[in-house]
Amino acid sequence: MTSDRNYEKFQAELDNKVLRNESIAEHTTFKIGGPAQFYYEAEDTDSIVRAVKLAHKLRVDIFMLGGGSNLLMSDDGFAGLVIKTKNSHLEIKGSLVTVDAGMWLNMLVIETLKKGLSGLEPLSGIPGTVGGAVFGNAGAWGKAIGEVVKQAEVLVVANKSVRWKTMSQAELRFGYRDSSLKHGDYILLRAQLKLRKLKTGNLLKRFGEVIKQRSGKHPLDYPNAGSIFKNIRYSEDLQHLKKFEAYGKVSVGKIIDSLGFKGRKIGEAQVANEHANFIVNLGEAKAADVLELMNEIEREVESKYGVKLEREIRLVGF
Ligand SMILES: Cc1cc2nc3c(=O)[nH]c(=O)nc-3n(C[C@H](O)[C@H](O)[C@H](O)COP(=O)(O)OP(=O)(O)OC[C@H]3O[C@@H](n4cnc5c(N)ncnc54)[C@H](O)[C@@H]3O)c2cc1C
Incomplete structure (x- = not known):
């Protein structure tokens, strides 16, 4: 069977870490959804690239899963490969932040506030990953992540090839809960953010304040x-x-x-x-x-x- 052959190929390429019929309900905040035909947790960016390239070669559909906090998976599940992003490298140089798509958004907010960097505090408490946030331009209190994303590194999955591309803020066309990533076959690998360095130092208490303001609303x-x-x-x-x-x-x-x-x-x-x-x-x-x-x-x-x-x-x- 093709499914068995594909499974063997995925296993060989992805260090035997691919699961079959994994319940997606377990990986969403809704706790709803059927199984993924193939399911893979990518711990680093290179693993995402390998998984995407092989799925593309085998003509297997791909679904990128972040924190599963903004989706409804059908009861029949997903016929293809679900790649859960778990790459979470973070580099902060001055006010420039380079962050992998799989990092939890709240972790990023905390780490930047600790360094006295301002810009992400309105996003405190939004569940999910950086990838999901950039994809849907997540935000709150009239602010959204797209305002501080300067560029993103993506894979463009086209008919004939998978290619790496750097997209500028203009190309990402952020709008209200919208970005160009929603309208094409793009896989976000990492993003670069430009924040504001404040003199105050550690701003962590702002995280708690925003969380408190959010409580009771949801x-x-x-x-x-x-x-x-x-x-x-x-x-x-x-x-x-x-x-x-x-x-x-x-x-x-x-x-x-x-x-x-x-x-x-x-x-x-x-x-x-x-x-x-x-x-x-x-x-x-x-x-x-x-x-x-x-x-x-x-x-x-x-x-x-x-x-x-x-x-x-x-x-x-x-
Ligand atoms: C209690 C609660 C409160 C919330 N409050 C807010 C709020 O205040 N503001 C707000 O904006 N949202 C809010 N949300 C919605 C949700 O948290 C955000 O939309 C979040 O950014 C989704 O991220 P995720 O990683 O969970 O994405 P997922 O749900 O995993 O995926 C959402 C979409 O993004 C795509 N995606 C994820 N990662 C990638 C990637 N690396 N490359 C390409 N595509 C990718 C997926 O394929 C999918 O189509 C809330 C949700 C809950 C449950």
Whole structure:
């Protein structure tokens, strides 16, 4: 069987560290999702490159997994190779920071604050890796990581080849929870950030302050994947949504709440009582339940308010 042959080739190239039928639910904050046909944890950048090149040669689909905090994996899982990024080298020279995609974002925030570098503190408490954060331009309090990313080293997976490329901040086209990485076959290996050196020295206490401000805003009792939909940029033609607007953004959580969705359940997927833009897994939720709930929300919001919601979480394997 091709699957067996591919497995042997992956094992030979990747030091016998490839797993078959690994449950992806275990690797996501939603605790939802079927198995990966092949699963590999890449401890360094060279391992990612080797895995990607071989999968490309064997024509096996690739999915890059960071902290699994912004995705919904289908109940059928992923037919291909899931590469979990665990490369986490960090180099700080003055105010220039070079960091691997697999490093936990919070670890990066802490390490830079310790060195008296400012710029990442609004991101304190956002789960996941640097790779996931750059991919989706993660942010909070009106700030996002793209503002400080100067360049990124990526693999471009094209039809015929896999090539290494350095992308500038302009090429990364950061927007609200968006970057060009979302719109092509790019694999982020590492990023270079330019922060601001402050005279104060250790700024670590800022991390705790931001975490405290975040507490109570998100449902933490049940597994979830953060905001399901993107907030909407406010414009003149959205006057009817003015009551949900703050700081130029229409709060999708408030829109959904206004339709009485809090607490609505399909199977064991439930719209969170704390925040209507979160769906929580009460225990045994299926990806299909979450998707049905999302579809229901989208239909009702469009019919009542005439706006199409844009999904923030990534759907994988559907
Ligand atoms: C409780 C909670 C609170 C949250 N709060 C916030 C918040 O305040 N602000 C915010 O922006 N987000 C928030 N999120 C969402 C999430 O934490 C972020 O989007 C995070 O940056 C995702 O990173 P990750 O490593 O978990 O990505 P994953 O979920 O693993 O992946 C997300 C996407 O990124 C891609 N990806 C990951 N790594 C790479 C790579 N190296 N190369 C190419 N593609 C890659 C994946 O393929 C996938 O498509 C929250 C989530 C939770 C659960």
